[in-house]
Amino acid sequence: GNSVTQMEGPVTLSEEAFLTINCTYTATGYPSLFWYVQYPGEGLQLLLKATKADDKGSNKGFEATYRKETTSFHLEKGSVQVSDSAVYFCALIDTGRRALTFGSGTRLQVQP
Amino acid sequence: EAEVAQSPRYKITEKSQAVAFWCDPISGHATLYWYRQILGQGPELLVQFQDESVVDDSQLPKDRFSAERLKGVDSTLKIQPAELGDSAMYLCASSLGDGSQETQYFGPGTRLLVL
Numbered sequence: 076g077n078s079v080t081q082m083e084g085p086v087t088l089s090e091e092a093f094l095t096i097n098c099t100y101t102a103t104g105y106p107s108l109f110w111y112v113q114y115p116g117e118g119l120q121l122l123l124k125a126t127k128a129d130d131k132g133s134n135k136g137f138e139a140t141y142r143k144e145t146t147s148f149h150l151e152k153g154s155v156q157v158s159d160s161a162v163y164f165c166a167l168i169d170t171g172r173r174a175l176t177f178g179s180g181t182r183l184q185v186q187p
Numbered sequence: 188e189a190e191v192a193q194s195p196r197y198k199i200t201e202k203s204q205a206v207a208f209w210c211d212p213i214s215g216h217a218t219l220y221w222y223r224q225i226l227g228q229g230p231e232l233l234v235q236f237q238d239e240s241v242v243d244d245s246q247l248p249k250d251r252f253s254a255e256r257l258k259g260v261d262s263t264l265k266i267q268p269a270e271l272g273d274s275a276m277y278l279c280a281s282s283l284g285d286g287s288q289e290t291q292y293f294g295p296g297t298r299l300l301v302l
Contacts, residue, residue, distance in 0.1 A: 079229070107288050109290075111293075117295060118191075118278060118293040118294050118295040118296050119230070119278065119280075119293040120293070121290050121291075121292070124288075124290065126288045164229055164230075166229070168288075168289075173218070173235055173242065173243065173285040173286075174220060174222075174232035174235055174243060175220075175222075175230070175232070175291060177229030177230050177231070178229050179227070179228050179229050180227075180228070180229055
């Protein structure tokens with residue numbers, strides 16, 4: 076079956092530090108990959124997505140590259156801000172399925 | 188910007204009682220999803236609608252959960268009777284279609300506490 080594995084949190088960084096949140100996946104087909112972010116008290120918001128191998132998704136300074144050879148979709152940001160503090164979810168939709176399969180989420184805490 | 192609406196935002200109930208959640212998707216979105224998010228975990232699909240038809244309810248506990256989308260627009264998720272283990276966040280999402288490249292837009296969720 077499909078699955079998504081994320082690094083456990085919380086990840087605690089100082090403002091302007093470099094961020095990496097690891098995500099690997101298992102899928103039977105050719106999935107599309109997503110990063111969603113959940114701010115405290117809010118629903119999930121799409122951060123970025125990539126629909127085929129070697130695609131790079133980017134938004135608000137965050138980037139992730141779809142690596143088929145390593146089945147990975149790691150999230151990166153060069154300089155985090157306090158306002159980036161949230162829970163980040165990696166997810167996929169596999170061909171033949173319609174719903175998202177999520178990882179367990181990684182909490183990011185950015186300190187001033 | 189159009190949003191997915193959900194109500195109520197919070198619900199506290201006692202076990203064995205009935206609860207219902209409502210979702211209004213983004214206008215024009217044919218596909219509607221209900222997910223359940225247990226604290227500390229990622230959301231998991233309960234049921235998916237395409238217009239008014241259920242296309243996936245394989246993970247819905249049908250002995251106690253029911254969902255409907257009668258006119259293919261808004262949707263209701265019901266639990267009868269509620270159990271302690273049902274305490275979770277219930278998220279509704281919608282998308283234009285059901286392809287693997289479609290973006291799903293999420294509502295703010297309903298947080299349920301069963302006492």
